[in-house]
Amino acid sequence: MARFCTHFVILSLALVLASCRNLPGASTEVERQEELRTPAYSAEVQEAEYPAIRTPKGADRLDLEQPLRCFVNWNTQQMISTIPYNLKAFNLVRNGNNDMLPRFEVTGFSFETMPAEKALLKLTKEAGIKLVAKDAPYTGISADNLRGELSEVIDVITEAAEVYYTYNATTKTLRINRKANFSLYVPQSRPILLAILDVLRGAGITDFTADFDDYTITFDADYELRNKIQNLISYFEENPILITYDVRVFTIYPQAEQDIEWQNLLRVFDTGSVKTAKSGVLGRILTTSNDINIASLSAFLGNQARVVSVAEGKFVVPNLWFSRFDIGKCAARSSLEADLSILAKSSYEQNDKIFADITLEAHDGEITHFNVRTKLGENLMIIGIPNEILGVDNPKSETIVFMVPRIIKTLRTSRHLENNM
Numbered sequence: 001m002a003r004f005c006t007h008f009v010i011l012s013l014a015l016v017l018a019s020c021r022n023l024p025g026a027s028t029e030v031e032r033q034e035e036l037r038t039p040a041y042s043a044e045v046q047e048a049e050y051p052a053i054r055t056p057k058g059a060d061r062l063d064l065e066q067p068l069r070c071f072v073n074w075n076t077q078q079m080i081s082t083i084p085y086n087l088k089a090f091n092l093v094r095n096g097n098n099d100m101l102p103r104f105e106v107t108g109f110s111f112e113t114m115p116a117e118k119a120l121l122k123l124t125k126e127a128g129i130k131l132v133a134k135d136a137p138y139t140g141i142s143a144d145n146l147r148g149e150l151s152e153v154i155d156v157i158t159e160a161a162e163v164y165y166t167y168n169a170t171t172k173t174l175r176i177n178r179k180a181n182f183s184l185y186v187p188q189s190r191p192i193l194l195a196i197l198d199v200l201r202g203a204g205i206t207d208f209t210a211d212f213d214d215y216t217i218t219f220d221a222d223y224e225l226r227n228k229i230q231n232l233i234s235y236f237e238e239n240p241i242l243i244t245y246d247v248r249v250f251t252i253y254p255q256a257e258q259d260i261e262w263q264n265l266l267r268v269f270d271t272g273s274v275k276t277a278k279s280g281v282l283g284r285i286l287t288t289s290n291d292i293n294i295a296s297l298s299a300f301l302g303n304q305a306r307v308v309s310v311a312e313g314k315f316v317v318p319n320l321w322f323s324r325f326d327i328g329k330c331a332a333r334s335s336l337e338a339d340l341s342i343l344a345k346s347s348y349e350q351n352d353k354i355f356a357d358i359t360l361e362a363h364d365g366e367i368t369h370f371n372v373r374t375k376l377g378e379n380l381m382i383i384g385i386p387n388e389i390l391g392v393d394n395p396k397s398e399t400i401v402f403m404v405p406r407i408i409k410t411l412r413t414s415r416h417l418e419n420n421m
Helices: 029-037 116-125 150-161 190-202 223-238 262-268 294-302
Strands: 002-004 009-012 080-086 091-094 104-115 130-133 140-149 164-168 173-177 180-185 208-211 216-221 241-254 274-279 284-288 305-318 322-326 341-349 353-362 365-375 379-386 398-413
Touching: 080 190, 091 223, 104 116, 104 150, 116 130, 116 140, 116 150, 116 173, 140 150, 150 164, 180 223, 190 208, 190 216, 190 223, 190 241, 190 305, 190 322, 190 341, 216 223, 223 305, 241 294, 241 341, 262 294, 274 365, 284 365, 294 305, 294 398, 305 322, 305 341, 341 398, 353 379, 353 398, 365 379
Parallel strands: 009 104, 080 398, 130 173
Antiparallel strands: 002 009, 091 180, 104 140, 164 173, 180 216, 208 216, 241 305, 241 398, 274 284, 284 379, 322 341, 341 353, 353 365, 379 398
């Protein structure tokens, strides 16, 4: 029964629960009402057929991130830098319109282990609200004696089921969905923006749009992803460290198809230039002093092989987070290494030590993996990756990945800041 009041309508929704179980094949009252509304016929819907026309490659390859991502100044690398940012710039906003729900009061709404859409159907039908559940069924939940305004009770149910809702007052329609569209406004700092993009990719999330003018990232998110993003925002208060990697990828074609004699590094360069060498599932990772850099490495390899620079770029790893660098973003689409990615989790430790968990991946999965500890000012070099793993048997070739870690310390401030690098 509904009773009209001066300020709002009181909607009493007392649910009487049966003490016995439903018999096999029996249905609840709500299910019977749904069956009555279901047409007694079915129709086959055929999708329209379109010719296999695709977006031209030139348009498809337009990438606004590339100028920011794929340039490294190897001559002026600063090992430690500080970036101030305004914490208020971090803001996660849900997009779209959501009208106010009718002013009804709910008194004593209870249910036992019921999918969220059925609980909401029971709740909204007396208010004359149409319910649309786009991707049901949802999580089964229970509640006892929920009270308050209709909007408050719906908030409780949707939060418990981890679904979002929107209400259209014109059509009196409540829509529920597992995902909603969000925009994350980040500080006007390019390294911080890159860090968040790389963390999203590190979590396997690639369906987002970055606006490099107003520093926003827009994406669809379920509750799990939304919570991850909120945790990332909270992270910057407690762990204001970013580890950034400058990367150069080479393909080398050994002379007479002989193996590269990497042992010669120890003769060509001063003692101690190669600090450590560690084997992975495939290949090895070296830590080196800065005596072995892009120029000196190219000169060393040039005596034994034809050296082709495939790509260079940078990616950012927030302390203790996973980030991904897709080499194909900075390489020619036709190159062998276009499908390669570097997945890294790093931490900055005492005495300027960096611990790195680095995985080299191809389209089909992991190629090799390394755990390595290095000191700030030292470089990392992955060697011994035969391109046979990429499906190329001839001519004999290898992929080399050269990485220089740097540290960015973020500094929270309340001042207004201009864009910074």
